[in-house]
Amino acid sequence: DGGDPKRKVQAGSGTHRNYYDGGDYAYLDTAPDDSFVNMESPIRWHGNGIMVVDVSDPANPKQVAMWWVPGQRTGEEAQYKAWREYGDKVSFTSLHGPMYAPKKVEDGGKLGYSAYGSFGMLIHDLSDIRNPRLVGRFTPDTKYTRGTVIAFHTIDVARLDRGFVITNPETLSPDCNETYVPSWIVDVRDPAAPRAISRLPVPTPPREAPYKTFCDKRGRFGPHNPPHIKAPGKPDPNFTCYAHFNAGLQCYDIRDPKKPRIVAYFIPPQGGELDKWNSYNRTVDSVFIEWDRKIIWIGTDTGLYALEAPALGKPITVPMPVKEWSLPGLNAGHP
Structure with missing residues (x-):
């Protein structure tokens, strides 16, 4: 109570993954009160919106909108019981966040893209920012969404000019103790009818590895994060990478979105100790690419690595000013 027994106790979940581009609006992944409890997955009490x-x-931030899937809150039992996930006690029925609005609303941006766990990828019309309106949803068969995995964890919106986004899940259990869920390349040219183009190929270990599959290597196997959307330079239209936990960094040629292929990988030493559960589960957790200098940074449990990849181009290793950012209007007014 902060020393004051009369102080109001915070309710809800706090926030997890948020998005802010320096403009007028921030997009939070949150449950603001304790009514957001129709969450099937046992890993959280609240389901976020x-x-x-x-x-x-x-100096005076103000909430202007709160959107959630009908059925997430107490008092919405009819909608809750209509879910295909109702009562399964495993599905991640929550926003994982954040909502990405690739063009600022105040600059004419109209769409937001969200990774909403087992509910899939959601597309909202933000023309009326106070009343976000669901206009499109990509949700594959339940065999790809049901289970302890977070089926839709992040949406990479860096290639909307090519008409597609890339979605990825997050594996939660080690040693492949849950269904492997793919990363989807999704055609979003019609926001009302997003459709799958292809799936990113599943990584396989190098020939010299002492295991035949990454399932035989301790730790979690599956993608976690794409390159952060806010970065210096213009994202390469034909190349991307994913932090892939125990499979290290996996990089893809997406020149033909119908036939993506792995063109580079980096598997660093694995941290942790076998006798200490959960100490070795996040080998490569995140990736950040300086698109202008063609340098790939990865955060791992054994340190921070700076990498190059022939498919990305020759890196520039001397300091240089940022002439262009990954999104229009990003960091406007800042050096």
């Missing part, structure tokens, strides 16, 4: 906060006056 999408909160939009007006931060045009940084």
Whole structure:
């Protein structure tokens, strides 16, 4: 109670993964109160939704919208019972976040893209920012969404100019003790009818590895994060990478989105100790690419690595000013 027994106790979940591009609005992944409890997965008590906060006056931020899937809250039992996930006690029925609005609403942006766990990828019309309206949803068969895995963890919106996004899951259990869920390349040219183009190929170990599959290597196997959307330079239209936990960093040629292929990988030493559960599960956790300098940074449990990849091009290893950012209007007014 902070020393004051009269102080109001915080309810809800706090926030997990949020998005802010320096503009008028921030997009939060949150459950603002304790009514958001129709969550099937046992790993969380609350199921989060999408909160939009007006931060045009940084000293006085204001919530302007809160959107959730009908059935997530107490008092919505009819909608809850209509879910295909109802009562399964495993599905991640929550936003994992954040909602990405690749073009600022105040600059004419109209769409937001969200990774909403077992509910799939959701596309919202943000024309009326106070009333986000669901216009499209990509949800594959339940064999790809049911289970302890977070079926839709992040949406990579860096290639909307090519008409597609890439979705990825997050594996939660080690040693392949859950269904492997693919990363999808999804055609979003019609926001009302997103459809699958292909799936990113499943990584396999190098020939010299002492295991035949990554399932035989301790730790979690599956993608976690794409390159962060906010980065210096223009994202390569034909190349991307994913932090892939015990499979290290996996990089893909997506020139033909119908036939993506792995063109580079880096598997660092694995941290942790076998006798200490959960100490070795996040070998490669995140990736950040300086698109302008063609340098790939990865965060791992054994340190921070700077990498190059022939498919990305020759890296520039001397300092240089940022002339262009990955999204229009990003960091406007800042050096």
